Amino acid sequence: MDEASLHHADDDLLAEFGQVLREQTGQDAVCDDRIPGYRLERELHRGGQGVVLAAYQQTTKRNVAIKLLLDGALASDADRARFVREIELAAQLRHPSIVTVHESGKTQQGRQYISMELVDGSRFDAFVEEHFHADGLPTEAQCREIVRLYLAVCDAIEYAHRRGVIHRDIKPGNVMVTDDGRPVVLDFGIAKAAGSERGTTKTGDFLGTLSYAAPEQLGGSPDLIDTRADVYALGVMLYEALTGTRPSGGQDLSIAEAIRNVTQNDARRASSINPAVSRDLDAVLRKALERNPAQRYQTAGQLRDELKRAISGQPVRAREHERAYLARKYVVRHRVGILVGAGLLSLVLIASGFGVQSMIKARQASRFADVAGSLVTPIAGIDFETATPVEEVRDLEGLLDQISVDVGERLDRYPRYEAPLRSTIGLAYLGMRKLEKAEHELREALRLWQSIPRANPVALASAHHDLGRVLWWRAEYDEAELEYRQALRIRSSHLGPEHIETARSIHHLAATLQGKGAFNESEHLWLEAIRIRRKVLPADHADIPNTLVGYGSFLHEVGRHREASDLYAEALGQISEISGEQDWRTARTAHGLGICLIDLGEYQAARTLLDQAIAVKLVHGDEPDTIRTRVAIAQLDLLEEHDLGNALASVSACVERLEARFGLEHPNTGEALVLEARLLLALDRPEDAEASARLAMAAFESRWSDRSWRMGQALGVLAQSLIEQGRAQEAVEPAARSRAILMDVRDAGDRVRRESEDRATRLGLLSPTRP
């Protein structure tokens, strides 16, 4: 075309667009709207909920972006109130990669608007397209660059999550990259406040939004959506940036389908689309894109840290189950570290000139022990006693394995050196909840101490105590009891009956006896531990409320819920004072109080506490502790008949994780199984409920006193499931046993007892006239 006809064609196009744009304008009339104090300049973006305009704020003389919500985005007064609250929260966020919200208000025509920092730059996807996709898919180096850029996005989301703000609508359109390469996340909290864009029929964002939504966002109620939905969306965006494609595959799952499909994950490996994507990044993406939120990274911070590891050649947790992989990583990364750490220790020794085994003298052994000790000590520096397992520690498992082997080879004739090392290694394993390995090391340590003539009795006592701890974790309460009694006897006679270490053993022995159902002595010991700790420790020492929590769990266990909740409340006050609101100890105590309140029927308060607890615990990863809170929340859901399908999915996932960690025959698993059975009953699936109840009973029977009230509960659920299958005759025996146990337990939750009575009545075990 020559210039004149081109010009003419432009005008035709202009006219055509003019008509279309005028029609569109006529529809929403946003263009005539005004905001006092601002000059609205031009449209930057138009989406399902609103229009973003560039504007000039006259008072502050700055350019800003104005988001105008279209009519209908906020349907009810409640929506509007929530919107304002969310905006207030978002306005408090201060992070270099989060857009600054200046203010919000109403336009002349009554539309809600938000005024925020005008970010000069391009949309994330356009930026990536321009910088990294220009010559085909990104290269390996470019992938690393994209990830590096992306770390800031993850960091921003993590920052917001820690302040209780979930984004809920992370997508390329909501992330800008400034001209100097800084990503900025937009629209915090707005998605939630203004309702999802799903179902809006305006052109544009509908489709984009859906592709980044996590399965649980598509499947069910908005209550399901937590920080992990944001993690999912972060995964989708990064996947797209690295491969130019969105992870395909099913996302539109109902809850029921989701339960069936949790194990499936059909996102194609990113590396199959772009071979420059490393296997580590592949694994990280897959974990971020897990359908089941419980399997995903739990926080944006975890994702960020993993991405960091992936681009710096450190082992990623997403692949930690691949043993060969870990070994390789260590060899590559710790060439020097390993040299000192393990086989290398032997090299050091041999290289120091004594090729002949017999010549390795005690002095060298001692040197070896020093080196090995100095390696292990930093790991042991973590507070394993009260143990929040630390994320970083896990990657060290391989290193510990090596050290363990080497210690055995090099020091086997020097028990004095080997014993403390074994203890340290064992405690490190215990901190990682690698129970089998921990038990092995700690048994070995104890054996060594016992083999040493005139060994330091205090050290021997610690060896007993430490072995007791791992046995307690494995719910081997009888054996744990023996070890703790030994430790207590030695500590009491060598350190004194009121020594702090003695109190520690008393505390642990009390917990053990509680575990096996020896409630009388357990209570006596709990009170003794509290007495000693109060006497010898400063008033604000964390061990005091710690013991209160232990006794609280005892009271709860034996059904004295009111006393338990009072004690927990006291401990919660002290702990949050000492450790702060965000500390995991505070969270654990909030959990304890929460589950007491459940049994007292105070559901609302319980939910508040459990929500608090889970928020903090999630930051600490998917530990058994977190799972217990999840289970408790699911229990609340059951009692309040709140989205049972989801509660079931959550509990079933918990059972799986508990089984993986503790085995099926463990009371922790049993507890979750009982709840699973109850949910199945509520969902009218008595056959499945029966199976879960029987598994739960097996769990309790194997290690617990069969008179515990949990066993009573399991029996009750079993009886109920049999009744509902029309097998009343078979139900008689478990119902009778259940009732006998529950009647025996002093004020076991009224509800549980009432259920048991009802059942007994229906089966003719009781006369219906009984009050």
Added chain:
Amino acid sequence: MLDLTRTTTALLQGLHDVDNAEAWASFYGRYVPIMIGVARRLGLSEADAQDAAQETLATFVKEYRENKYDRDRGRLRSWLLTILRTRVAGQYRARAVRKEQQGVTFVGGVPDEKTTSDAWDVERRRTILLQAIDELRKVSKTSDQSVHIFEMLARDNRSAQDVADELGLTAQDVYRAKSRVAQRLREVVTKIESVYDAEE
């Protein structure tokens, strides 16, 4: 950004997979706006038009999954339009019933094929143009005013000089922006058209 990576044929294959939400969403984004527009042109209110369009899509996907849709027997658009016409007729009927209850006789029939087909063409073009300008806005930097300039010229029928004065530019700048945007719009429109054409 608009999903232009897949032809409608590929999307249709994706629709077979019940779990493939993305195919569903893309399909929705491509055809629902057109159908809403068509239904509006046939006299339905905005809300009724939205219902009709969504029901049409749902019916289509269902029939498609039952393998009732045969490419060789008719184009996608006529398939969709056939369903949509039935829906619109249903709305007419409902309205007629309401009117009759009020004692007013309402005469309305099923809209003929020619009318609906013409409406489709107009709406398709309109949808594509809007998608194109959206697309352009999305890939533009915040500081880039050229799309805005184009809109001022197009929508408000203003002269280049007028726009230049308001934005503090020269008329030459405005002309340059206009032809740059026009050029890119033409490219994007062609691309979107081809995506639609592949199946229709």
